[in-house]
Amino acid sequence: MAKKTVPFQGTKEQEEKLLEMIRTQKNEKGALMPVMQQAQDIYGYLPIEVQKIISDEMQIPMEKIYGVATFYSQFALQPKGKYQISVCLGTACYVKGSGEIYEKLQETLKIKGGECTLDGKFSLEACRCVGACGLAPVMMINDEVYGRLTADEVQQILEKYE
Amino acid sequence: MENITIKINGMEVSAPAGSTILEAARIAGIDIPTLCFLKDINEIGACRICVVEVKGARSLVAACVYPINPGMEVFTNTPLVRESRKKTLELILSVHERKCTSCIRSDSCELQKLCKDLGVDDEAKYDGKKNVYELDESAAHMIRDNNKCILCRRCVGVCENVQGIGVIGANERGFQTHIGSSFEMGLGETSCVSCGQCIVACPVGAIYEKDYTKQVFDAIADPDKYVVVQTAPAVRAGLGEEFGLPVGSGVEGKMAAALRRLGFDKVFDTNFSADLTIMEEAHEFLDRVQNGGTLPLITSCSPGWIKYCEHYFPDMTDNLSSCKSPQQMFGATLKTYYAQKMGIDPAKIVSVSVMPCTAKKFEIGRDDQNASGYPDVDISLTTRELARMIKQAGLRFLDLPDEDFDDPLGEGTGAAVIFGATGGVMEAALRTAVETLTGEELKEVEFTDVRGTEGIKEATYHVADMDVKVAVASGLGNARELLNKVKSGEADYHFIEIMGCPGGCVNGGGQPHVPASFKNANDVRALRAKVLYDYDSANPIRKSHENPQIKKVYEEFFGEPGSHKAHEILHTSYVKREVNELPE
Structure with missing residues (x-):
């Protein structure tokens, strides 16, 4: 289907x-x-x-x-959302638990990586190292960087975006 | 062609230039094992089972696609080769759902045979992560189980390269790679035509027809049901293979005996309604020629071809004969004429067909296929399903006597039995049309120009001051090529026969599985077709209009070919479909 x-x-x-x-x-x-x-x-x-x-x-x-x-990863099947979320799955972030954050985002937004929510608001993707390993685990929403994250904070952060 | 000499395992072999190592080895009496390779269909050298050592080569090479050159030295059975093949099999097994005992391909699985032949002794050696896939049950005729898929791409090759359809392919990449349709649509949502060629191409149990044998057993066990079976011409040319007979064995008599012993109330023959089809279609052809109807007239026996036409050539559906297929004509006649004659309530009749075809499972559910108010055919089985029933019932097939079909719907002519081979419907129609046009007895009934397994055949016959131009195509890629010539005005035929499967019904998607090792070296289509042509020449009646039961059914019921009643019961209508229909 x-x-x-x-x-x-x-x-x-x-x-x-x-x-x-x-x-x-x-x-x-x-x-x-x-x-x-x-x-x-x-x-x-x-x-x-x-x-x-x-x-x-x-x-x-x-x-x-x-x-x-x-x-080919260069092709996208879904548009980018109004807010583009990228979660770093690079080594430092991953060992600090960014995998869980990525999981939590997929669960909360009910989309997988590479997808966009039906209302066009959020799109989600994994990325490799944004150059802020000291802040691991890191997630970006558009140009905003969120560091030293835990999965519990995800919901609260998303609520800031209208 | 020029021969060149190479050495295989130290022995000199001479093979035609341009041969592959695989072909040269066969000449030397060596079968190199293959898995993904299907000659002319899937020649991609991907699975690495056929690897061999070539002196001077950097690594092992794939024998199925590697051409020979003079002085080459090949080694097919070294420790390195054997270790490599075994490891490849072990890796395939590591992501293969190994439910072998309950698998539909348990006795015909090419992977299973390779593992046995090549000495795999630990199927779980490399077990790790496995992808889990849902079954795709969306199509009317088949199920795809990607948990068993080994990604050989034989199904993709036949769908795209032979049939020219390409509704399946490899999606994603790496470990996520799987065979599916665009945007992960179910096959039933695509422009798949249900030909089933992917099923007979599959080496394992990843693709199989929807099995209705239980429903048939249940109907037979129900005392309130009157269960009638018909068998298509090509079934008798394939069924024996399921019981160990060589490809090209005719088993008409044993098949009739087996069906009777399975408990069907009547054992009839689609050959009867093939003759009926000729009566209607020859009449339709002459009517269109004489009264300026749409030409070329194109045959409508093959439901895979019909669905293909509706999707890919919707502007040509008026060219299709309005005749129902023989399967449907049989069911329609059974539940009207025969039911009335015998005083049986058509509601109690269970009309079962055995077909070499999977598209027939789609066809029985089409609109305008229920002349009696009930479906013309209730259940359509493949040749393979019938074999399963015979095995379940414990019938010793090879020991059965040769028996006849029941009367009256069991009588068929030589013209009918050749329907199962490409060109057969054309030849049968010509036998009747020519006699009707000339009013004289046809001396030579064999129209050999339209015989043979070539994809496209053409012929012109001079009949009653008219040049009748005919063409025959089998396989949908060939059909497309032919129809594009018609559309561009390059060709102007009067009458075209098209069969969805290459070689016609004998090579249908519902026929017994033949291992690639045999298919790559032999023409299964020609071997099975010969069975039908032999039945034809052995039949004292070789023209449809001379079938005594056909004469009777027109006298007692239909009146004459093309009558109002015949149109109501024996003809149908078509729809226009899209190729890339967007889901809702």
Whole structure:
């Protein structure tokens, strides 16, 4: 079963840009990856609606596109939220318990890493070392850094964001 | 082709240039074990079971894809090779759900056989973390159990490269890699056509048909039910393999005997309704030719092809014959004509079919397939499911006598039995159409141009001052190629036969599993097709319109081909579908 994601909010202009881009490149050998990269530049991510257009226009099965999109970490299937949370899972943070924080966030927001809440508010991802090992374990929400965290504090921090 | 000489295990071998090490070794009498390799379908050298040592090579090479070159020295059975193969198997087993005793592939699993042959003695040697997957039961015809998947990609290869559909593939990467559909949709939500070619490609128990044998046993045990079975032409050309007979064995008589001993109230034959299909379809063809109907007319026997047409060529559904498939025509006739004739309430009839096909499980649930007000066919089994029933019932299949089908719906002609091979429906239709058009007896009933396992066949026949152009395609990749030629105007046929599976029904998704080691060296399609052509030439009646029971059913019930009543009962309608339909 396909998972529910943030409702697609692509515009007519974006679609025209996508179609034009595919039209000029689709007959080139090995065009799929560059097309996917440019599609992601247009939309910020590659939701099913965008992959469908690529599939229909390039006559490539949608599964093939999805397979490529999930193989390479450069492709995102979900948009970034209004507040982008990244949890450091680098060595120092991890030994200090950032794994638990990451777990707690997934549980609280009911999303997995790489996903965005249905209201588009929070997106969550793991990252490697933000250069603040002295503050381990570290989490960032947009540009705000939270250090020496415990899992119990997560809920309270999230509540600050409207 | 030029031959080149290499050395395998110190012995000289001469093999055609361009051969792989695997092929050259076979010439030398050595079977190199393989797992992911399926000739022409999946040649990716990924599983590393077929590794061999090549003198001068940096590492072990995959024999299935490595071409030979002059003077090459290959070693297929060194300690290093054997250790490597064994370790690969042990690693595969470390993430494989080893419920072998209850696995549907317990006696036909290629992984199991390799482990036995290559001396694996500890299946848990590298046990560690395992991914746990939910079963995908969303499709009408099959279940995917990724807990048993070994990621060989044979299913992916056949879906994409042969059928040209590509609704399954590898998602994610590394340890998370799994076979699935885009956005993790269930297979039933995609444009999968239910052909089942992935099932016969799978070496293990990760993909299998939805099993309805229990429902059939229960119906037979219910005294209030009148349980009738029909068997498709191709089943008799495959069933024997399940009981140890070589590929290419005909078992029509033993099959009829087995069905009777399983307790079916009547044992009938889809060959009867194949003849009925020819009556209706030949009439439809002549009607379209003479009255300016949509051409080319395209056959509608193969439900995998029908669903493919609806998804991928929705603008061509008017070209499809409105005839129901033989399976459905049989069920419709059973619950109307036969029920009335015998005074049986159609509500009490359980109509069971045995098919070489998994798309038939989808077809029985389609709209407009219930002429009597009840489903034309209630349960559709595969050849494999029938074999399971025979084994469960303890019937000594090979010792059974050869018996006949019951009357009246058990009578079929030579034209009907060849429906199971690609080109067979075309040939059968031509036998009847030509006689109808010319009004003269056909001297030569064999239309050999449309026989054989090539993917696309074409022929032109001069009949009654008209050049009738026909084409035959089997396998959906070939169907697409042919239809694109029709759409572009490059070809203008009058009549096209399309079968969803390569080679036609004999190679259907419901047929017995044949190990890759045999398939890679033999043409299973041709071996099974020969069985049907032999049945045809041995049949004293070789034209559908000469089937006495067909004449009778028109006299007593339908009137004539294409009559209003025939249309109500024997014809159906189609829908237009999308390829990438977005989920709700």
